[in-house]
Amino acid sequence: MQAGNDIIASVDVTPLLADLNPAQREAVTAGPGPLLVLAGAGSGKTRVLTHRVAWLVGVEGLSPHAILAVTFTNKAAAEMRTRIERMLQHPVSGMWIGTFHGLSHRLLRAHWKEAGLPQGFQILDAEDQHRLIRRVLKGLNLDEGYWPPKQAQWFINGHKEEGRRPQQLPPTADPTQQQLARVYQAYEDTCQRSGVVDFAELLLRAYELLRDNEPLRTHYQGRFRHVLVDEFQDTNRIQYRWLEQFAAAHGNLFVVGDDDQSIYGWRGARVENILRFDRDHPGTRTIRLEQNYRSTGTILKAANHVIAHNSGRLGKELWTAGAEGEPILLYSAYTDLDEARFVVSRIEAWVAQGHPRASTAVLYRSNAQSRVIEEQLIQAGVPYRVYGGLRFFERQEIKDALAYLRLMASRHDDPSFERVCNQPTRGLGTKTLDTLREHAKSGNVSLWESAQKLLAENQLPARAATALKGFLDLIERLANETKGFVLAEQVEHMLSLSGLIEHYKKEKGEKAESRVENLEELISAARGFEHDEADGFDPLAAFLAHAALEAGEGEADAWEDCVQLMSLHSAKGLEFPLVFLTGLEEGLFPHQHSLQEPGRLEEERRLCYVGMTRAREQLVLSHAEVRRLHGQEHYTSPSRFLGEMPDDLIQEVRAAGTVTRSTAPESGAPAAGMRLGGRVRHETFGEGVVLHYEGQGPQARVQVNFESVGTKWLVVGYARLQTL
DNA sequence: GAATGCGAAGGCAGG
């Protein structure tokens, strides 16, 4: 390749490669063909991806148009784009950088006809999908008690993630499966009729589009000469095949991932995708990035120990050239409140040392845990920001508003019709709606069409007819009158004409007030919304897609210097000098649901690994002996993950009393009703908490932390302990 | 047809 060398020689590649280590450099400068980069946490993964793109464009002279880069989150996509543009020092508009969902959506918008969708198709989020499934179940006369919508949702999404349509389900004699298959089919029909697609459908539909449409496939394969994928360990089966559709012709598939950070098995991710990548793609070059630039040696050592308990890994051990750093701190709290206070006091001390608040993250397994910590932060007057949870575009009032906008864009959107036809109330009751649904179902048309038809044929009672006509006219009027308006004015107009904002203004209470504020915020959001005109669809459609695909930020403004609160899942890819990993308790983390299946437990362990490796300088672990969850008090035992870290790396912090670090029970309980963290009463020592036990039956010994006399080992057979 | 109040059910992670 004489010519190639000439090109390379003619460009000064020094700045591009200067700050890379040998492994990173090897990945960035690799030739064509499949390449797997096993990138450990903090090993410069994003750097490799962005440098690779810069290399392809800047050195190999590839057009940005020829690059397809896929990520999982919008944030990652945005960051990648920014960094690439900074490196190349000019905008790269022709490059496709986005999430699987975002890019699929783009494809489907561009080729809606070929994909068998109406032009104005709308996107269902998880909640919309849930509601629709409930409707479908009702339509099939299935009792919700017997047929939980959640189960049907799980069934449908699970199959879609595997690429299976209702007709392609494996034959089964199981009546439950058969019934669920019918639900799946009915759901699909409803979606098709209403012109809506759920998240999984975006991917599946885009994949099928390329698979079945040869000219289109050839076109895109010809255009995208290089396909790059971030977080490859989180791809599910359909995403894997989706990628193959693009890369099959040339095999230039550059995937970056870490099997130890695969944490989305519950939504269909297949670790196997990364485990078998080199077998699926002969000639794959595998490059390991094991040097970590983020955390201290202590943190890495502990994290390596934890993850070593998993089986079937590709194998990787992080190391650092940096310092050992501070020991990991462990706080055993009495209660979740105690834990929260501890966290807040450490944060205050940290901030007092001159660190910005934003250098701190509090991580937890489930979003419900944030409340207690938030309350303590508020009390201490420490600004904070919560990621995840209920996000802007998921709020009730915002979804109401969006439903109006969606109907303006697409009349046949049944879920939106159902949502707002009587919101605010305008005299459309159950009866009328039932008639509408019945009629729509039998005629296989949308609610909108069915309403028009029933009105035209005068088949409704006068009152209902007036109300219904009022609604249809309202939507038509909104759509027509606001044509040519700028987006924000469209939204504003809709809010006042529909009576929605008035409706919430009339309501009293703090909640209603914030709803009105949110609706006003929606107008601002619309005003600030920018989209690529080149996408070829109008601003309203783009805005609606944005709302569906990017649920928006949580509370608080991003500007202020504030403590970051988030679930472990949303922490992936981020890093902070000081990290709190809270709620390390059996049943919570690892989560209860994961204890049955070994595979799930390993995923929880990976989640722990992800959490630990977020910390740059200081990692603080904590667990509570008593935790209030869902209104009930639970006595808990420390997470088994704590027992998987070497003792000498951990320093315990304890205000009073001592709690020995204990691992989860390896065998059953020593006596009836006795469990780690459970409360017991002793005749002379009083009440205490079970910390440890050994053996079973009357010879079993238990360690109890008594409130009055501290920790003692007792033999169950003699101590006559009473479980409480 | 709409507002109010009660009881039951759900309860993990996210695009």
Place this chain on the structure above:
DNA sequence: CTTCGCATTC
């Protein structure tokens, strides 16, 4: 502990 559906009442 919430939220949501449902029934009762206005």
